Amino acid sequence: MHNRKNLFKILALLAIFSMLLTACVATPPPAAAPAAAGEAAATAAPAGEQAAAPGGSGEKITLRWANINDATQAEQWQPVIDAFEAKYPNIEVVSESTAGSGAAIYPDVLKTSMASGSPPDVFFMWGGSQAEPFVKAGQAMDLAPYYEKYGWKDKFAPWVVDRITIDDKLYGVPYHALGMGFWYRKDIFEQNGWKVPTTFAEQEELCAAMKEKNMYCLSIGGKFGWHTMRILDYFIEHSCGPDLHDKLNSMEESWDQQCVVDAYATFQKWIDNGWVVPDFLTVSPDDSRLPFFKGDAGLVLEGVWYEGVLKTNEQDVANYDFYLPPTDQEPLRFSTFPEQWMIPTGAAHPDEAAEFINFITSAEVQKEFPIDTFANSATIGVNPDCNEWPLSCKWREYILGAKSTYPPTDQAFTKELMDGFFEVQDAIVAKQMTPEEGAKLMQQRVEEYKAKQSQ
Secondary structure, three states, X not given: OHHXXXXXXXXXXXXXXXXXXXXXXXXXXXXXXXXXHHXXXXXXXXXXXXXXXXXOOOOOEEEEEXXXXXXXXXXXXXXXXXXXXXXXXXXXXXXXXXXXXXXXXXXXXXHHHHHOOOOOOEEEEEOHHHOHHHHHOOOEOOOHHHHHHHOHHHXXXXXXXXXXXXXXXXXXXXXXXXEEEXXXXXXXXXXXXXXXXXXXXXXXXXXXXXXXXXXXXXXXXXXXXXXXXXXXXXXXXXXXXXXXXXXXXOOOOOOOOHHHXXXXXXXXXXXXXXXXXXXXXXXXXXXXXXXXXXXXXXXXXXXXXXXXXXXXXOOOHHHEEEEOOOOOOOOOOOEEEEEEEEOEOOOOOHHHHHHHHXXXXXXXXXXXXXXXXXXXXXXXXXXXXXXXXXXXXXXXXXHHHOOOOEXXXXXXXXXXXXXXXHHHHHHHHOOOOXXXXXXXXXHHHHHHHHHHHOO
């Protein structure tokens, strides 16, 4: 067991030092306070009700669980793991975490472990194009038998199941259902008489008003690319509209067109106007919080998980709120994405991995252990305590009730295409190319990608 763990750690280090930083989306919400130790295993393993491993042999096994949990999240997860191990005393769950960089590094760590013949038994993954390479490479199991065994389709929000479906098959089990919008400080808005904007023109008027008060409108962390991507996605939704935005993501329409030029030009305008915290390309997404907390920047484009971030950073949650970015489009769409659990085809213990997934996604377990990460659960019937998590409750009404949303681009594009997206995005930010040149280069990267796929 120890040799396998050491091998995974070595492979992870090699991947980290050998890769260029690439796309990412938001990580799961940080924990606020660990569950009480005495709660462990209360529901999942009542006294005298231990169970043998799904395989039935009772042999002691190690279940390797790959994830991106940080230290605080790992601490909150521990009572859940203890409960599972109490129910299945012959299974030891070992967490193998690649924390901090999101999809910039973690997927490549997984690919390295799978290529070496030492994959984990279960792994965390985002939806869309982040998961697709594992499916196309034959590295992810078709979970249809387990969906039938555990009745998983009926446990989760339908749009989340649809969003993780690839070629009409399900290779993952929903974990989170997440959405993003502009977060703001209510006290600053009240002091200045600012209202939540309902049109794009009002949004820009708000940014200008913030500038007049010696504030930046928006704080971004450009390191890794994905935090910057969120605002560019918003500009594309505004400039191109829902139908065309979706066709750009599916490569059915050319990126070399006026609405894309307009989106790039809008981004440059926001930077030129001093509405964005300067020199953000080298700033980590976590560090972008600091100007926002201090009141030096008025907005951050973050997701439902941000309530946990506020708590972890000892902010007064009652002083914060969010709104959906106005697009002037119908319907008003916002960025959403699922996260999921997957099982590698080379997993040593697939049945035990499925049992583990079923356990940690069950409504009963998530209600018994209301840790921060379950506040954003895709499991039907699991809702946070609205007294404790008022903003998460508000978010869930939007997320689970949305008729139409759009994915972050890095869940629509493969890693190779995202490299091109980030190349253009950063060049636009740095004024190394014009919006027209950016649109032409983005389409060129799409055509190059398509040509490779047809070979």
